Amino acid sequence: MSLKSWMKGEPVAVETPDQQRDAAPAEGTTIDAGAPSRTLWGDALARLRRNRLAIMAVIWIVFIVLVALTADLWVPQTLGGPTAQLYDARLPMSAAHPFGTDQVGRDVLSRVVYGARISLAVGLLATAISTLIGLVMGAVAAYYGGFWDTVIMRLADVFLAFPYILFVIVMLAVLGSGIQNVFIAIGVLGWPSIARVFRSAILSVKENDYVDAARSMGASDARIIMRHIFPNSVASIVVYSTMNIGGAILTEAALSFLGMGVVPPDPSWGILIEDGQKFIATQPWLMIMPGLAILLTVLAFTLLGDGLRDALDVKMKDA
């Protein structure tokens, strides 16, 4: 069987091209016939750009990440370091100290900026850990099914049966507090919900005829997973994980607030709130400023997640 030879044969007799091509044009055919090749992620990016809230969220996230990364270059020289007790205690907001100073004379802005490092690191790393575990667990459960599905999903049920924050506190009590244990505790305990989301995404994708079509062409398992199942189920994980970053930041703040997370005098947003709450009546900025930082950052990740969900849906119209 030579494929070249059959194409060289006489062209197949068909009716006039106009009759052959179905009359009803598909939506989205407004693009010129010779439109350049567009990639899936390129399309998604273009759709994301049109979402104003998501763009504002991206700007905020980029801003806060840049501020945190460059802190060493400007904070110590102008404001004093995050732990240096250089000033009078509890100064109000001023040009020299935009966020005021705290009860032992540390500049609150520098503490919020350094706190961003820890809070963002916890959010990103812990989410990376839970996503990695969740992806593997969800994929194994959904693709192999049967025994492994039962084992993994019942295990996830056990994890989800305990109140999450209590579970994290118990784990920290075992591991001891400290920043790397916070990553581990939040990350490891976060996998069940990601595994569930990914499992259900795979299960629904697996039932599609295009998976059977690939199988009927003789595609290998690896090809079916990588080319067909994964690209069609990963969008939900991208969305879920993005939102999960905000959740992890909140969890870290709650732990630090409860004295289980980051050890003072290192700052994290949760510790700053815990420090500031004693003075809420007299110096409310001590609590409001780190609180605002948490609020805006968590909101930004949630809005970005929302925007990604719309952007990654290929069926959305390009209107």
Add this chain to the structure above:
Amino acid sequence: MGQDRHEGTQPLLKVEHLTKEFPVEGGVISAHRKGSKKVHAVEDVSFEIYPGETFGLVGESGCGKSTTGRSIMRLTTPTSGTVIFDGKDVSTMSRAEFKSMHRDMQYIFQDPYASLNPRMTIGEIVSEPLTIHNVMPDAAERTAFVRELLDVVGLNPEHINRYPHEFSGGQRQRVGIARAFALRPKLIICDEPVSALDVSIQAQVLNLLSDLQREFGTAYLFIAHDLSVVQHISDRVAVMYLGHLMEHSDWKSLYTEPHHPYTQSLLSAVPVPDPDIQHARKRIILAGDVPSPIDPPSGCPFHTRCPIAQGRCSSEVPTLRKVLPGHYCACHFAEKNPIKESSIRL
């Protein structure tokens, strides 16, 4: 069974006593219990397909015709029975033979929306079989080939980089047809390829399929629930009911001299363009519903709705037997069947 006009030809596909049962999903405990309930989707189905011909498989929804197609393609493993493709038993094939079988046998799906990966361009979709079997490793050559293929099935080759959601149902089905033909298979299983399309587009797609068949000599197993669609395209037709083959023969004999009361009732529902003939015909309206395949009737599966059923029908399963040359029918009373006026004059 040896169709007379195929005497001496080696069949391309030989299905023997194919049976597929699905366990009824119960609780964790009951599903593993012995003797739990099963859906009898396909029961002891045997037929042959010869190179280059179209074998139509007709039946109501849920009668097991798609399951038959999927079992042949090995998208699902049959409970028992053998499928012999190109002289080789599919169940005993080596890995390499199995992969090469997937080159020679392709599948066209019913739903043109679910059968194309939404994240691949139609160019990637149509070239996927080439990639899998490593035919035409040269990218430029492959692209040129895919563009020609798109043109052959009546799509604009300039649309090669578009995504499936940018096309209409009929256009998508053409993409599926291009994909199925990419490796120039010997057999294509068409699983209701037009039933999801508008009537006007159905005719176009059916014409395309028969043009391609004439050009490339591909055999079709054409599954449909509509006798008039099958009539268009088939050389031989089999009628299925509740997992059983009730009657099969070359299409002309089936349409002019149906012997099975079920085939007759199906034919009586096909409209005839001539109003005089249409008025003169008698419709056979079956009473009741199709029995559940979980608990099929004893004896002949059709006896609960058959207008000519007698006592024997509920106890004795009729087997397919020759009633005319090349015409087989599974009815105890095929020859003595009193209802004949339903036949279509073609």
